[in-house]
Amino acid sequence: MILEVNGVEFQYRSKEVLTDIRFQLKKNEILAILGPNGVGKTTLLKCMNAILKPKSGTILVDKEDVLKLEQIDIARRMGYVPQRCEPARLTAFDAILLGRMPHIKWNISPEDVMLVEATIKKLHLEDMALRYIDELSGGELQKVGIARAIAQNPKLLLLDEPTSSLDLKNQLEILNIIRDVVRKEHVSAVMTMHDLNLAFRYADKFLFLKDGTIFAAVSMGDVTPQIIEEVYGVPVTIQNYMDVSVVIPV
Amino acid sequence: MVKGMSVKEGDIAQRYREHTGRKRTYIMAGLALLAVMTVLSIATGSVDIPPADVIRTLAGYSVSVTWDSIIWNVRLPQVLTAIVAGAGLAVSGVVMQSILRNPLGSPFTLGISNAAAFGAAFSVIILGAGSTSSRVGDAVTISNPYLTTASAFVFAMLVTVIILMFVRIRGTTPEVMILVGVAMGSLFTAGTMFLQYFADDVQLASMVFWTFGDTARASWEELGLITIIVAVSIVHFMLNRWKYNAIDAGDEIAKGLGVNVERVRLWGMIWSSLVTAIIVAFLGVIGFIGLICPHMARRIIGDDHRFLITGSIVMGSLLLLCADTVARVMIQPYQLPVAILTSFLGAPTFIYLILKGRRI
Numbered sequence A: 001m002i003l004e005v006n007g008v009e010f011q012y013r014s015k016e017v018l019t020d021i022r023f024q025l026k027k028n029e030i031l032a033i034l035g036p037n038g039v040g041k042t043t044l045l046k047c048m049n050a051i052l053k054p055k056s057g058t059i060l061v062d063k064e065d066v067l068k069l070e071q072i073d074i075a076r077r078m079g080y081v082p083q084r085c086e087p088a089r090l091t092a093f094d095a096i097l098l099g100r101m102p103h104i105k106w107n108i109s110p111e112d113v114m115l116v117e118a119t120i121k122k123l124h125l126e127d128m129a130l131r132y133i134d135e136l137s138g139g140e141l142q143k144v145g146i147a148r149a150i151a152q153n154p155k156l157l158l159l160d161e162p163t164s165s166l167d168l169k170n171q172l173e174i175l176n177i178i179r180d181v182v183r184k185e186h187v188s189a190v191m192t193m194h195d196l197n198l199a200f201r202y203a204d205k206f207l208f209l210k211d212g213t214i215f216a217a218v219s220m221g222d223v224t225p226q227i228i229e230e231v232y233g234v235p236v237t238i239q240n241y242m243d244v245s246v247v248i249p250v
Numbered sequence B: 001m002v003k004g005m006s007v008k009e010g011d012i013a014q015r016y017r018e019h020t021g022r023k024r025t026y027i028m029a030g031l032a033l034l035a036v037m038t039v040l041s042i043a044t045g046s047v048d049i050p051p052a053d054v055i056r057t058l059a060g061y062s063v064s065v066t067w068d069s070i071i072w073n074v075r076l077p078q079v080l081t082a083i084v085a086g087a088g089l090a091v092s093g094v095v096m097q098s099i100l101r102n103p104l105g106s107p108f109t110l111g112i113s114n115a116a117a118f119g120a121a122f123s124v125i126i127l128g129a130g131s132t133s134s135r136v137g138d139a140v141t142i143s144n145p146y147l148t149t150a151s152a153f154v155f156a157m158l159v160t161v162i163i164l165m166f167v168r169i170r171g172t173t174p175e176v177m178i179l180v181g182v183a184m185g186s187l188f189t190a191g192t193m194f195l196q197y198f199a200d201d202v203q204l205a206s207m208v209f210w211t212f213g214d215t216a217r218a219s220w221e222e223l224g225l226i227t228i229i230v231a232v233s234i235v236h237f238m239l240n241r242w243k244y245n246a247i248d249a250g251d252e253i254a255k256g257l258g259v260n261v262e263r264v265r266l267w268g269m270i271w272s273s274l275v276t277a278i279i280v281a282f283l284g285v286i287g288f289i290g291l292i293c294p295h296m297a298r299r300i301i302g303d304d305h306r307f308l309i310t311g312s313i314v315m316g317s318l319l320l321l322c323a324d325t326v327a328r329v330m331i332q333p334y335q336l337p338v339a340i341l342t343s344f345l346g347a348p349t350f351i352y353l354i355l356k357g358r359r360i
């Protein structure tokens, strides 16, 4: 198990958001966290990264308690891509280079630069490598954020709606890259998503959240229209089209 | 670095190296310009000294006794003070802008300078840390520089803490920062006026000291103290340069990269307040250098703190030195305090920044 989450609870000031969250994730698997707006998907990701401190519960990454680790040690194990990336007057190269920060002492090494270059090539960002990220489009900026997390070389990738600003081609491309990284580089990924069809194509496990807790934790074969209807309040049917499951609202 | 390694490096990495190389070139050019300006500035004043003689004197070859005395006792300390104070104010400004994620951050705009000035005046008038004399215009002899600096620092920190509290509660939007800055600035200006009300004539005349910052005031000893604080703070800021870059990319990304954002913010504010406090205590309030110079440096080098910190330092030194030289000869035989000139320069720039919005 790369990730074990046990009984995590979280509240913003007085607002209870998450209760009794528990699930596990194996190495080289992708988990999709699904659920309606405001249910607490982003909050859960931030708890896993200790950006937010849960009120109770434990989170183990590779058998180590995240809540007892230093922030820098967490950063060496987990790469986090927020839902919204903020533009800054840094070049895309510099922004991705930041991913090497948890691993450097005083300054970057030539290896760091080469690793960033490799990541840029992997994500086909060559054309924007030396452009300032406050001049990039929303989708380009999102790809830079994902590139940074990959350059961070983590054991676990946390991605908050990684495809929300991307066009159809880029959605598939980025998710393919994430899947490649997960399969080949002994990484696991947790991502929140709204597009169920994309989630079904790329994720191995699914966590459906409802009312701040887990409604269902299932693998691909066990997703039923009932679960989706209960979680989103929309009646659906799931059809198989050329080996791909497709959700269709009815 | 292993030689074979660079062979594997592709064209992107190479272009990136050229890109950072350019920034280094700009900084080197700035340093060269600063060296030239230093000589010219020493040469300029009520008595003009040929630059060649300035260089000779600085190199240790005495050209004439008068020039020795003018250069070593008057011009050089003033020029070095301008360089160090410019560097200190600019580096404080650039760090404040970064950690508050706000382009309008600077010791002056946030009211920290005025608070420090109040603290310094407070220590002299109330705590008796110095004697004031009307002999030489606005001369104030600070007999206990540590008490004065400490007092300036305490009040600067007070404002800093208030600002950090606002950051926690309201975020760091430019509007909030400016309102807090205006409130703090006028509060402590009022405080200084309050002290003036109870000051005697001699003290009153000398209160002007902290209102118009002047580089001609520092003795060698005070210059030494300022230099130490500025140098140590620069080391601290340079050690954190990557963290400032990460904070630029957003608090959450920075945290995800292992940066303890709150701690970096707190220590950054403490050091920049200390730098501001010591400069203000000995020289008075010099406005806008901390605001303008970082932005000029940003224009040329971009926001990468690995280069921006050094760039701002060079820019701050250069600008304050130029302003100081101009103020020295503008209306001879009088020497204007440089703060009057920087304020004339600063106000329009400040308005320009507000009009241009978040990023320039």
Ligand SMILES: Nc1ncnc2c1ncn2[C@@H]1O[C@H](COP(=O)(O)OP(=O)(O)OP(=O)(O)O)[C@@H](O)[C@H]1O
Pocket (backbone or CB within 6 Å): A012, A013, A015, A017, A035, A036, A037, A038, A039, A040, A041, A042, A043, A044, A083
């Ligand atoms: N800083 C905050 N303070 C107070 N409440 C918050 C804060 N951030 C989020 N919330 C609330 O917590 C709940 C969960 O928010 P969260 O961002 O985790 O939702 P989400 O599932 O990611 O939604 P979305 O799909 O829209 O991204 C929401 O009701 C939200 O209003």
Ligand SMILES: [Mg+2]
Pocket (backbone or CB within 6 Å): A041, A042, A043, A083, A160
């Ligand atoms: Mg969200």
